[in-house]
Amino acid sequence: EAQVTQNPRYLITVTGKKLTVTCSQNMNHEYMSWYRQDPGLGLRQIYYSMNVEVTDKGDVPEGYKVSRKEKRNFPLILESPSPNQTSLYFCASSLFGGGAGETQYFGPGTRLLVL
């Protein structure tokens, strides 16, 4: 089944404890991206990767890191989480290089609570 998977789905952590949220897609998609969803704000892009060679910041990159060492995986790293990073996180992918108009397919989401 073609899909985007994320792990973990739920996570409670404490301020300052490094964590990684994994994202994997099995559709051979070039483009991957991370969004966060907050009440009243919709979804906002954190980072994106056009392909394994290109990664760049989105609208809200502060406090996050990403890596794209292989095509299928795009982990989101929080080096020192803070309570304002409590959110619902989505990974997304699309077939080509993230060109305008491409449909992005989203993972199931990861609910993160930082105490």
Add this chain to the structure above:
Amino acid sequence: AQKVTQAQTEISVVEKEDVTLDCVYETRDTTYYLFWYKQPPSGELVFLIRRNSFDEQNEISGRYSWNFQKSTSSFNFTITASQVVDSAVYFCALSGYYNQGGKLIFGQGTELSVKP
């Protein structure tokens, strides 16, 4: 700047009623794309429709229909004969042709509650 506004934060209807979710967008691009996604209570985001700016033809898919009007910068979504399973948060999103990073600009979402 690009922006998507979903003015209806919450809508509550009784089953079998028709309901329209409004979406108004702003962009200076002449080529752009509009999307609707559904987020059921389980939390995932489900793609519903994609529409490009050159295609103003309305679309119908079962009980769902979409009305795209460039003159009013709107892309409204209507559910006919709503059902309890339609209860979800619905997001409208915009992607400009020159969008850096393939970013989707999302509205704030409309939470639809369909009561039996």
